Amino acid sequence: MPFGLRRDVRRPDDSPRTDRVSFIELFFDLVFVFALTQLSAYLYENQTPLGAFEGAIMVLALWWAWVSTTWVTNYLDPVKLPVRGAVIGLALIALMLSVSIADSFGERAWIFAIAYVALQLGRVVFVILATWRHDRTLARRFVRILVWTIVASTFWIGGALLPLEWQLPFWGVALTVEYLGSSLGFPVPGVASDRADDELSxxxxxxxxxxxxxxxxxxxxxxxxxxxxxxxxxxxxxxxxxxxxxxxxxxxxxxxxxxxxxxxxxxxxxxxxxxxxxxxxxxxxxxxxxxxxxxxxxxxxxxxxxxxxxxxxxxxxxxxxxxxxxxxxxxxxxxxxxxxxxxxxxxxxxxxxxxxxxxxxxxxxxxxxxxxxxxxxxxxxxxxxxxxxxxxx
CATH class of the missing domain: 1.20.1410 (I/LWEQ domain)
Known part of the structure; x- marks a missing residue:
């Protein structure tokens, strides 16, 4: 049975909407208005060296969640219904992420971790499904991203489940894996490492x-x-x-x-x-x-x-x-x-x-x-x- 979406949902190369930011992307951004207010409140209430480290983790995580989704909508056309539905679903998960920021290093750590992992994994899996039939090079790139994201996810979940003194270092390792993977091009042995991002808007x-x-x-x-x-x-x-x-x-x-x-x-x-x-x-x-x-x-x-x-x-x-x-x-x-x-x-x-x-x-x-x-x-x-x-x- 053929794998992936039958409909090609990639951004068109020769259309007025090739470079256009769609309204559904702006809808996704609305969630991050709330996320940033929660982050500011957290930093204000935790003006200590430990609070600064925790705030840095939150800034890095929120930015990575947002910018990774932005790269996806640069490849895929948000006007297409499957992509629009995926962005709305990601916005809902991002909302769950946002409401847990105030207690992310407390009782809601597991909510933050699960929401973050679901956002990262869900987005990558959707891109693989959307591009496997139509752009195998791009799909393979996201297969490599998926491998690195799974590794990082184990540290996100592990940090939320372990005692508080382990949470910060585990989440720091998780973010290091994600940022390092991106800077290296997400190398995975046995998976082609052709760059698939040179034709972008x-x-x-x-x-x-x-x-x-x-x-x-x-x-x-x-x-x-x-x-x-x-x-x-x-x-x-x-x-x-x-x-x-x-x-x-x-x-x-x-x-x-x-x-x-x-x-x-x-x-x-x-x-x-x-x-x-x-x-x-x-x-x-x-x-x-x-x-x-x-x-x-x-x-x-x-x-x-x-x-x-x-x-x-x-x-x-x-x-x-x-x-x-x-x-x-x-x-x-x-x-x-x-x-x-x-x-x-x-x-x-x-x-x-x-x-x-x-x-x-x-x-x-x-x-x-x-x-x-x-x-x-x-x-x-x-x-x-x-x-x-x-x-x-």
Whole structure:
């Protein structure tokens, strides 16, 4: 009996929707708005070294779950009913994953692990079924991914079942297996290792990543807004709200003014679009997202405790913008093969603020970090205008 779907559900190569982000993909992203709010809340409530490690595991896992699904919808056409149904099913599993984040290192660890494994395995198995008849090279690639995913899944489930002190290292190993497998091309003895990702839509990958960046920025504003309305009006609270909005606008400007458009253009012209897209979006975008999430934690901290300085506050207030600038700097480096002085200067300025932080109140430190982001955005725009380049958004 023939194996796999009879209908070819791959993305068309010569259609108006080849590069288009579909509405069902945006529906899938809605779940991650909730996931990011839960992640921000977890990081805010666990501002300890252990909480930082646990939060890093959550960031890595959520990003991997999202970006892996994005790669699938780059190969398969979300307009086709089987693919649409699969994306909705994955969104439901992602919702179960999201509701367990707050207690992922507690009583709901098993829910998180099972949901994550179901999301990863279910997606890979569906792609194999969808492509086996129509693109054997792509199907074999996902067979290799399946092998690596099964290995990682044993550590996810094992970590959830073992005592708490073993959970963090087991889940760390699971993520290492997944990220390492991707970087190596998921090698499996006896299974052909032809690369099957060189014919992809750079515009689609770039737009999907940009939309997730926008979601992350919006999540930060959402958390900040909900926190502000629960507080009594004060000068510090108004300043913190203003600073949070300006920081979000500056992050949007830094990412979307030019970098977002460059991604799709350069990938489409590349001789190895799969390798470039994987480096630029699967890996380099991770610190961008982590920086935005950590900045939302800092915004909430500044609203709640504008005058109470602590090491964790300094890490959040300066670490968020620093991660964001490092991520965008690496992103532009991958695309343009050069280091941008404006981003390097911004990172250096944040380092100077870190040295001066003992003499500053949290709200002053937060506004200063926001000023650094604004300065980087302004300087980048001046450089772009003088060089004659058009903006991206």
């Amino acid at each position: 750079g515009a689609h990958i770039a737009e999907r990543a940009a939309l997730f960046v926008l979601i992350a920025i919006g999540e930060g504003l959402l958390v900040t807004g909900f926190t502000f309305v629960e507080l009594e009006i004060s000068v510090e609270a108004v300043l913190a709200l203003f600073g949070a909005f300006v920081a979000a606008a500056a992050m949007w400007w830094i990412y979307f003014d030019r970098g977002e458009r460059l991604g799709s253009e350069i990938i489409e012209k590349s001789d190895s679009p799969g390798r470039l897209a994987r480096l630029a979006y699967t890996y380099v975008h991770l610190p961008v997202i982590a920086g935005i999430v950590l900045t939302s934690v800092a915004d909430k901290e500044l609203l709640s405790h504008p005058l109470e300085q602590s090491p964790s506050t300094v890490v959040a207030v300066l670490g968020g913008p620093a991660l964001f600038l490092i991520g965008t700097l690496l992103f532009r480096r991958v695309l343009q093969h050069r280091w941008l002085v404006t981003y390097l200067a911004g990172i250096l300025a944040l380092g100077i603020l870190a040295a001066a932080s003992p003499t500053m109140t949290p709200i002053a430190l937060g506004l200063s970090a926001t000023a650094v982001l604004v300065a980087v955005a302004a300087a980048e725009t001046i450089v772009r205008v003088r060089s004659g380049h058009r903006s991206g958004g």
